[in-house]
Amino acid sequence: MMSDLAGQRRWHKYTPIEDGGSWFLPNNNHLSHTFSSSKHINILHIHTYILISKTTLIQPSTMVAISKPPIEHFFLKPCKQTNNNHHHPTSIPIIDLSKPESKHQLVKACQDFGFFKVINHQVPLQFINKLESKAIKFFNSPLSLKQKAGPPDPFGYGNKHLGQNGDFGWVEYLLLNLKHEPNHKNPTISVFEDNPEEFQCAVNDYVTAVKKMTCEILELLADELKLQSRNVFSKLLLDEQSDSVFRVNYYPPCPELQEHELTGKKLIGFGEHTDPQIISVLRSNNTSGLEILLKTGCWMSVPPDSTSFFINVGDSLQVMTNGRFKSVKHRVVANSLKSRLSMIYFGGPPLNEKIAPLPSLMESDEASLYKEFTWFEYKKSAFNSRLSDNRLGSFENNQHNVSS
Numbered sequence: 001m002m003s004d005l006a007g008q009r010r011w012h013k014y015t016p017i018e019d020g021g022s023w024f025l026p027n028n029n030h031l032s033h034t035f036s037s038s039k040h041i042n043i044l045h046i047h048t049y050i051l052i053s054k055t056t057l058i059q060p061s062t063m064v065a066i067s068k069p070p071i072e073h074f075f076l077k078p079c080k081q082t083n084n085n086h087h088h089p090t091s092i093p094i095i096d097l098s099k100p101e102s103k104h105q106l107v108k109a110c111q112d113f114g115f116f117k118v119i120n121h122q123v124p125l126q127f128i129n130k131l132e133s134k135a136i137k138f139f140n141s142p143l144s145l146k147q148k149a150g151p152p153d154p155f156g157y158g159n160k161h162l163g164q165n166g167d168f169g170w171v172e173y174l175l176l177n178l179k180h181e182p183n184h185k186n187p188t189i190s191v192f193e194d195n196p197e198e199f200q201c202a203v204n205d206y207v208t209a210v211k212k213m214t215c216e217i218l219e220l221l222a223d224e225l226k227l228q229s230r231n232v233f234s235k236l237l238l239d240e241q242s243d244s245v246f247r248v249n250y251y252p253p254c255p256e257l258q259e260h261e262l263t264g265k266k267l268i269g270f271g272e273h274t275d276p277q278i279i280s281v282l283r284s285n286n287t288s289g290l291e292i293l294l295k296t297g298c299w300m301s302v303p304p305d306s307t308s309f310f311i312n313v314g315d316s317l318q319v320m321t322n323g324r325f326k327s328v329k330h331r332v333v334a335n336s337l338k339s340r341l342s343m344i345y346f347g348g349p350p351l352n353e354k355i356a357p358l359p360s361l362m363e364s365d366e367a368s369l370y371k372e373f374t375w376f377e378y379k380k381s382a383f384n385s386r387l388s389d390n391r392l393g394s395f396e397n398n399q400h401n402v403s404s
Ligand SMILES: C=C1C[C@]23C[C@H]1CC[C@H]2[C@@]12CCC[C@@](C)(C(=O)O1)[C@H]2[C@@H]3C(=O)O
Pocket: 154, 162, 163, 164, 165, 167, 175, 245, 273, 274, 275, 276, 277, 346, 382, 383, 384, 385, 386, 387
């Protein structure tokens, strides 16, 4: 069967191939070639590319017939278990920062979920709103302009590609380096033509306030864990050399998704993963999408709240607490009608910092669950991994060498 695809103007849905699957093709003048179903090649990479790209050229040499509906590859498997069990409803822990006695709850949240919501946080609303409006302006500007700040290597503007290893998502983002490096200019700055410094200023104000709140939380945690000093965690973020990053994610609405939502299908915005750093602090607009993986193996949707912060334990904090705190798996599903904008501060240690369980936390006969490594080593390995990989796996101590 041959299909001539010349001159398609809109997204089109086809059902032309033997297995009866339907598939989508973007509006793309360069797709003026003939597809033949005799050349079946099942490459997910190409399927997804064809599905999601409204702007990217697809080289004729990579054109293949598609035997399955590409949009299917973006669908997430529905959860068989239910999380709205009426007897034991699961809800996200809410920590009121104006009540220091909440530190007990804070530790419990890090142990049970690796995730919690923070209210009464003292981060000035004006910083949040200013940065949010500048970010929205950026994402709403022409693609050609945004691309001047890309591709992310790893910093800069990214569109649908996540990391360097073929992960995709229905998302655009700005990834910015917060590490103090002489002569380092964030790649995005030049894109804000009217006043480039203003954007950097908005980022600095926001990050400074969020970092302050984050350090307070880390100190409450250290306190409650009875660690030798309150600043064991926070000093890593406050260090001049702290390797922290900042990210703004923009999930455009996906109208094509509407018909599929009726059947309960979900589209990947940002695939499941854990964050490698110590701690991640997220603020989003009021569009849902974020989900966390519960111990039951069930994904729970996090109700959005633009006035609060959502915090998750990163892999490094899991290691420093020898597994007491959990680096939670999370993901974002795309929305058919509303855009989601999230801003995330990833607090990381200096590159040369040794990441290991804190001695004062270990019981006398307790063995480290992890091999010794520096943040540099872990980060390098993380950036070479795929989004959903179990990145800590190769740093775990196995049964034979735990006693050492
Ligand atoms: C596939 C990816 C994409 C990674 C690296 C690797 C695995 C984990 C991803 C994140 C998740 C947390 C923020 C980030 C900045 C980080 O440190 O790890 C992300 C990074 C990227 O978006 O580039």
